[in-house]
Every structure is written in structure tokens, then in C-alpha cells.
Amino acid sequence: MYLYGAGGHSKVITDILNSIGVEVSGVFDDKPSEAKLKTMTINSGVRVQGESFPKLDAPLIISVGDNFRRAELDLMLRDNAEYGQAIHGTTIISAKASVGEGTVILQGAIVQSAAKVGRHVLVNTAASIDHDNEIGDYAHISPHATLCGHVKVGEGTHIGAGAVVIPSIRIGKWCTIGAGTVVIRNIPDYATAVGNPAKIIKFRDPPFNT
Ligand SMILES: CC(=O)SCCNC(=O)CCNC(=O)[C@H](O)C(C)(C)COP(=O)(O)OP(=O)(O)OC[C@H]1O[C@@H](n2cnc3c(N)ncnc32)[C@H](O)[C@@H]1OP(=O)(O)O
Secondary structure (H helix, E strand, C coil): CCCCCCCCCHEEEEEHHCCCCCCCCCCCCCCHHHHHHHHHHEEEEECCHHCCCCCCCCEEEEEECHHHHHHHHHHHHHCEEEECCCCCCCCCCCCEEEEECCCCECCEEECCCCCEECCCCCEECEEEEEECCCCCCCCCEEEEEEECCCEEEEECEEECCCEEEECEEEEECCCCCCCCCCCCCCCCEEEEEEEECCEEEEECHHHCEE
């Protein structure tokens, strides 16, 4: 497996891959800092500019925690890369769930029956994604977040640590749900919502012209 991104998130992914017997053949980073270089052997100097990225002999995971950056890198790399997944052995994933390419599922997370988890999603430590959820591409479900049944989370949305979303709620794309928030009503695209019950405090600009 290759990784793109040499920050903190790549350490977590490396641990997961090693724990399931997968070797990391190389790490790419277009901005390798001194700190990163100290802790990792980086295939530095590689700039991601479409076709200039080398054809790899193993799958790649975009190991960047920022949802928007993960999306940007996917758009640049997708024609040249075959994506892998990193799923820790302590996760429980229903045989009836689906998990997209590039997605990473950390220790103790649970994905229940008929849930659909998109591409390049980060399902963090002990997050709970219940039956019939739909999690959009590039989303991040933080540690201990609880998504009840039939919840839909849009592309690029970040669900904060320990947030709770009650059944059948729709959360739009590129939203941020604060840590510990309890979502009891649908949330529109680009909104940041916090508190119990969740209240919208602001909207962000759409990150893509889509
Ligand atoms: C392994 C890992 O580390 S995974 C990382 C997981 N990360 C998280 O879960 C972090 C989630 N982020 C948050 O909760 C942040 O507070 C955000 C994104 C919701 C808001 O951050 P900012 O946009 O910087 O907002 P800011 O801090 O200015 O707060 C705005 C207001 O919302 C309130 N607020 C912010 N976050 C929360 C929250 N989680 N719950 C309740 N109220 C909140 C603030 O108190 C403030 O209220 P005030 O205007 O009355 O003073």
C-alpha cells in the first residue's frame, strides 16, 4: 500500500495497515516538513499534477485528515491511482454494508446492515454507523459519533466527536456538526451546527463549483 500525506493521520493508517499485515511501500507528500521527515521516509519532491504522478505498483490511500484536501487530492490522483482501504480488525462491518474505495475505518467502529459508506470516508475510532445509513464521499465521522438508523450524511461533511444524530435525519454536504452535538432536525448543505439540540451557527462557502 502507498499513502499520500505524511501527517498525523498517516501514522494512524500505517498502524492499522501493519496490524492487518499490510506493508506501507511508500509515503508521498507534496509539502514534507522537517517534523514529517524525521518520523517517516517520504518519497518527497513528488508534486501531484495529474499525469506527472507515477504509476504505482500497489494501491494508494489518501492519508489526509482534512475532508476538502482529501477530495482535492482524489480529483488529481484518481486517473492514475488504484485506491485501497484500511479497515482495522476490531471493526464490525455488516456483510450487507458497502464501503467505498480509499475509505479508512478505525479501531472499534461499527457499520451496520445495509449502510453505504462512500469513497475516501474516514470512520474514526468507535464511531457507530447504524443500519441503512448513507455516508457521502470524503465525509469524516469522528470518534464515538453515533448515527442512528436511516441517517444520510452528505459529501465532505464532518460529524464531530461524540455527536448523536437521531434516526432518519438528513445532513447536507460540506457541513460541520460540532463535538457532542445532538442533531434532531435535518441540516442543510454547508451549515455548521452545534449544541443540544443542534442549532445552525453559520454557513460556509461551497468548496467546489458543483
Ligand atoms: C482523532 C480526532 O481528533 S478527530 C477530530 C474530531 N474533531 C471534532 O470533533 C471537533 C469538532 N469541532 C467543533 O466542535 C468546533 O467547535 C466547531 C467546528 C463546531 C466550531 O468551531 P468554530 O467555527 O471555530 O467556532 P467557535 O469556536 O468560534 O464557536 C462559535 C460558537 O459556537 C459554540 N460552540 C462551538 N463548538 C461547539 C460545540 N461542539 N458544542 C456547543 N457549542 C459549540 C462556541 O461556544 C461559540 O459560542 P458563542 O458564540 O456563544 O461564544
